[in-house]
Amino acid sequence: MTMWGSRFREALDPAAQRYNASIGFDRRLAAQDVRASAAWARALRQAGVLTPAECDTILAGLQQIGEEFAGEGFVYHENDEDVHSAVERRLADLIGPPAGKLHTGRSRNDQVVTDLRLWLMDHVPALDSALADLQGVLVGRAEVELGVLMPGYTHLQRAQPVTLGHWWLSHVWPLDRDRERLQQLRRRTSQLPLGSGALAGTAFPVDRQALAADLGFEAPCPNSLDAVADRDFAAEFLFAAALIGVHLSRLAEGVILFSTREFGFFELADRYATGSSLMPQKKNPDLFEIARGQSGALIGELTGLLTILKGLPSAYDKDLQEDKQPVFRAYDRLAQALPVLAGALRTLSVRPERMAAAIDEDMMASDLADHLVVQGVAFRQAHEVVGRWVRLGLEQGRGLHSFTLDELHALHPAFTAEVYDFLDPTHSLSRRAAIGGSAPAAVAEQLAKARRAIERTPMDSPPSETIKGAGGSS
């Protein structure tokens, strides 16, 4: 059964029908379609289009369909073009003629985008919560490894000492921004298209404000043409997902590097590492590589949807059917990745002695320059002097600490014996005590702030949608 055949003298070509059908992927909207249909039935009753009895019959039918979907007992027919037709077809099976009244005053154009918005409103909180879990793991590690010295890098070259706690926390804040974005986009998603009809608004006196409230939306969309055409919320979700992907890729890159034998800072737990079919000794960070790779796929989904939207004339065009798969795929990737990465990070081993050993004394070069600054030398000059000291060391194959004060005076008269203190990495750390710095006290404050950020008021989430800590996808 299609919902539109009578005007046509010939049925759709079978290959064209397959090409046109979205049931292969929009069936994921089943629960949302049932929920929105029930709300629509109530709105039609309120508008006087359905009698209370008709409405109750429809609601009972929809209830059963919802249970069939939940129990995976729903049987699709070959001719179900999309989830909306499938639900209406099944409703007719169950309750007969009154089913034909449900589609009064609505269109698949406002229906499908309502379903997709509902789906996102249901699933974004689950993602948010999986992000919070990952943040929790990072903060937990930061707390334990607050004081573990490690080299900080820029350009992947050793730069200045930091602590592992500081490093873990540096990956918490990007996720915090992600969660803020999710919260804001969820609110923007929460505008109800239903009641916009095909494009010009519903022709029955439906109370859209009440309908919005019934479905948990903040407000009805203000313009019916825009309501059926707008996929900003999906693009915005894909952007947020892509940026989460980028953040995970950067974290993954760090873990992959630190797990190399050359760095040797981290070792993955056996149950979060994989081997080689050929090389028996291999222990590979596959999970982090997949996460890094998937950031590319997520960027591609975003590009794809934006390109689909480009240049579409207003109101509904069928191109918009291509909006759902990228959203589902992006969600699935993250829903699968986040708990796995959380598990892997929670269980990896750290080698503080390797980290400490990687702190070369020339990483304190800027501190040495600061020593001169404290003596009143201008920084630019101090930098130049220490640069020469470093070069001398390289040329003579000597450590910086081996230079005598006399030798240093030859470089600049302002050096004092205190300069040798500045070669100590913990001294270097302690000097960076301003907000956000790597001094232990500053990191401790930061940690407390991070804990508070994780506890940001969680979004309302229907209890059924969760991303399991064990990595199960919803």
Added chain:
Amino acid sequence: MTMWGSRFREALDPAAQRYNASIGFDRRLAAQDVRASAAWARALRQAGVLTPAECDTILAGLQQIGEEFAGEGFVYHENDEDVHSAVERRLADLIGPPAGKLHTGRSRNDQVVTDLRLWLMDHVPALDSALADLQGVLVGRAEVELGVLMPGYTHLQRAQPVTLGHWWLSHVWPLDRDRERLQQLRRRTSQLPLGSGALAGTAFPVDRQALAADLGFEAPCPNSLDAVADRDFAAEFLFAAALIGVHLSRLAEGVILFSTREFGFFELADRYATGSSLMPQKKNPDLFEIARGQSGALIGELTGLLTILKGLPSAYDKDLQEDKQPVFRAYDRLAQALPVLAGALRTLSVRPERMAAAIDEDMMASDLADHLVVQGVAFRQAHEVVGRWVRLGLEQGRGLHSFTLDELHALHPAFTAEVYDFLDPTHSLSRRAAIGGSAPAAVAEQLAKARRAIERTPMDSPPSETIKGAGGSS
């Protein structure tokens, strides 16, 4: 002069130097670099690193440099690697040795990203205001053309009647969402990196909270490693810009279509249309085509930056130098496009008679089905009946209104004489009176809401940054 040469035995290869240099594009940050440098000098004084006299000397020098930039009198040197070096070099020219103290405790890593954030904080309000201007034009037209009947389209096929006022407004709301996004991302941009040093925090007791306030930031970035590595704000701006571009492309598509001779709804003013070098009769909507095309370029900028960020290990990597050009280009495209499109839309002529003539009576087919619904027929059946009526009309070459009530009764007994009222487009319109619908009263309410939305509290904007109505770029 480079800021880092003394450790090296050889100067940078000249071709490598050109490749490495960013002065060709980061000079756009000149005003921001001067401003941030002045704030940094004040922070160093507060931290006791600069004496009040040194600080005053530096501030006076920076003031003069700022004026040189503003007056385009600043002379770049061949060896200026980036705007930061150029400013410091010029400062040394002007005030001598104290200039060498300015870079104390900061790094180009925190400096450059502070400048770029400041630049965006300065320019986003100008964009917001240009968007509001465009909204104003759309709303102004909507007010005048509130009651102008036009065909509404889905799949580019005539669907149901709407009004031109409703159509104009359908392009106001996407821009409203854009402006909300800009406001939110501007706030997220307003986190201060300065004081993060190269990666580990500044080693001097700078009050970063005060520094943030001095520069108009909301708060200091909470983690120094993240602060120098984070370009989320730039990616988010590019996403917002790409989505604005998509919205403009959809509006442009509508205008291009409606300006064809086939549609004939719009005619562009001569001063917003172009001709052909070969065909003397041509009048082309080039400006709208460029806007449509640029949405592709804007999507490309977003893709590019996200890809650059993917997989970067934490803290600063030089890849990040590639962040600025996409931001500048995206801004420039929109800053140029918005006032031009506003002008073109304000001045185009509308042909109400062409629009009215394009309203075919079969566009009321869903109303005819509703007529049966009102008589108690289930919508699904009513739809099927009217579909057959439409097919009969096509087959017999007859208009729907030409069918007699007897003929209609052959299709379904529930038809009454009232059905002929349902063929009237104004009747169709008036039925769509729910919020967001195309009934004149609903559109009038929508219009008032749109006017209020335009007046959203404007962002603080330095008076110097404006996108001129005459299309001037800032």
Added chain:
Amino acid sequence: MTMWGSRFREALDPAAQRYNASIGFDRRLAAQDVRASAAWARALRQAGVLTPAECDTILAGLQQIGEEFAGEGFVYHENDEDVHSAVERRLADLIGPPAGKLHTGRSRNDQVVTDLRLWLMDHVPALDSALADLQGVLVGRAEVELGVLMPGYTHLQRAQPVTLGHWWLSHVWPLDRDRERLQQLRRRTSQLPLGSGALAGTAFPVDRQALAADLGFEAPCPNSLDAVADRDFAAEFLFAAALIGVHLSRLAEGVILFSTREFGFFELADRYATGSSLMPQKKNPDLFEIARGQSGALIGELTGLLTILKGLPSAYDKDLQEDKQPVFRAYDRLAQALPVLAGALRTLSVRPERMAAAIDEDMMASDLADHLVVQGVAFRQAHEVVGRWVRLGLEQGRGLHSFTLDELHALHPAFTAEVYDFLDPTHSLSRRAAIGGSAPAAVAEQLAKARRAIERTPMDSPPSETIKGAGGSS
């Protein structure tokens, strides 16, 4: 069974295992994996690693597995990590211990990319042939509608008359370029990675030249590190697919426009059009809109893979696992779209009278200028004169033909009575007789050339891979 467990003390976490597993999508490589495994067995026999008897046993087992896959009788186990493990596991079920010898000297790194290359080598010809079919439809229509006058457009404004035959052919040549690209990329795909081991080459004396020949490859990859890391062929395929998508989107845009009531040039056959669930009169070009939309998705796939590849260190990284799904999805989209579009184009109706009516006389304005050129006036001046003529016509509401010769002489003395011939569209057409022009004779020549281009030597294609005219996907 994993292929690598013994070095590890703990099994992979179940969620991590699901995240890591590729069996959900790489099972599409089953036939290729069996084929490549059989060839590898033969190579190992030739290298003396397998005895003839062992080889025969393995080949018999693989034969059966191949039949199980073909008959969809293959049973996957829950622990099958990927298609390679599944095949080897099943082989062990079937033939016992000798199965354990098959993986000698190879790695999943060279195996998987060999499979994917084989898959593309199998499927690209099917795509090529579907493109040729579509070209055939276009050329067939061009032949029939060679002389049907229609307006040619630039900027979507009526520009100069052309013929529908010329327009159909304008969509043949982009597909011709696509097919040339497919042919070239298929050849580049035909470099054999197998025998590269995990990264350093196989440690057994395999004759890779013979192995390449056995599998239908042109040559072995010349460097083992590159062989396992290289996904250029996949990126190149995705680029070709994206460009095909863009070409289809442009063709689709034309069909969608020409099928509007405003243009009214085309009418889709009922069996290639769809209706509306709400509006009984609607007849929508959904199939073409989907094709247009999918071009966005195809561009996204390309972006995604390129981004995945960016910055990977050489040799195999697990990110590369993300290479397969975009390739499969891109292929599927095109394999589904091409026959459907071919069917829709073959069956659509053309309305020559609407096209003819759309030829305004001012579309001959450049011919009028040429008339003056023939009289010796410089084109630039002639253009200016005719521009004024057009403006006069607009201002006075008069057609160009209504201007008397005297009036024309007031514009320029060189006008002769012959000018009125230049207002005839067939005269305009006939003047464009150079190669590639719209004169009927030139189009007839072009048509013959297009027919020859379609017959370009087809690529070798295994008979089993075809995209059915009825739109079936392989």
Added chain:
Amino acid sequence: MTMWGSRFREALDPAAQRYNASIGFDRRLAAQDVRASAAWARALRQAGVLTPAECDTILAGLQQIGEEFAGEGFVYHENDEDVHSAVERRLADLIGPPAGKLHTGRSRNDQVVTDLRLWLMDHVPALDSALADLQGVLVGRAEVELGVLMPGYTHLQRAQPVTLGHWWLSHVWPLDRDRERLQQLRRRTSQLPLGSGALAGTAFPVDRQALAADLGFEAPCPNSLDAVADRDFAAEFLFAAALIGVHLSRLAEGVILFSTREFGFFELADRYATGSSLMPQKKNPDLFEIARGQSGALIGELTGLLTILKGLPSAYDKDLQEDKQPVFRAYDRLAQALPVLAGALRTLSVRPERMAAAIDEDMMASDLADHLVVQGVAFRQAHEVVGRWVRLGLEQGRGLHSFTLDELHALHPAFTAEVYDFLDPTHSLSRRAAIGGSAPAAVAEQLAKARRAIERTPMDSPPSETIKGAGGSS
């Protein structure tokens, strides 16, 4: 002067004019525009439209304009809309009325795309040659470092020994594929649009075959509508550029990693490394990071252009004006990067002792399994046995070599004393002697093949377009 004003009653709004103008970037096509204009003048003479004298006058004028461009003495006027108008305007200055005849029978639509194709045909060979130079550096290093042992990596974990020569060569072949692609796309670019007019073909009897030959094109485009609409060649160039960018990013990633203190395999020459404004000791691989980052920008350019093309109706739309800047930017990035990277790679120092020290004995684990294979054990079992050996070693903190034969027999009875030979990395290498393997002999053969590949017949290149070894851009 515009080329189209007379039909209009009002001049273009100044802001709109700036938005519409392309002179800011299409001036790079000046040389090509002059060359194509000269060829067009000759074609018009041949067609009898210009007298020989007129043609000579025009050619002389164009000659002078060409010289003005070459000497940078050409003066643009404020109203020059694009390079075509500028050339025609200047021609009129120089030679008066005959200049007005040059535009006869052509349009900016066929003109601009001819210019852009010519530009690419001129510049692709320069890029090809810069790629060959970089290949030359890589092969040169490979020759010198053919036998330098280094660890090969997969998943960034030490996998099997290879040689540095093999590694350098692994980066030669991707560039070889790039060059093949450039050659093929250059040929596809070499189809002449000129003579297609605005869209319908030129109305004068121009010999397009001769015109193509005159300009160095292979053939005229076969369809005028397609000719002015087609930007496949630009998209294909951007794809090739993006893939080159990806290849450089992967090479850069390797160099950046190997230059870390943790790997310590490479040290950049001082004149190809940069320092820090804050940390005097830093030596950063900025040049390689920029190259890595620019791959993102290149991917963005490709995405952008494909998106611009999506959904454009056939023949010329102004969106296509956006085709040039991505092409220029992509070229410039590569033209600047390639010689710089070549210089940096030529001059970097290698530390063979660090590489040798990084070869852990467990990297021979697959060889140990092969030892059992040679004894007749099935590989799958052998892999499992050696995996347990590796685990025992890890658990007991013992090297693999320290296990006695007795101990090994406890793992598997087939071990013989020969197994200890398999722990030698040079033995491991020597076993990988098949084509493309890492055995020294195989690498030597590969090197010879690479040398031959570099010498692929160079593309014809006008002598003026070269990318200087010193990094100068053309």
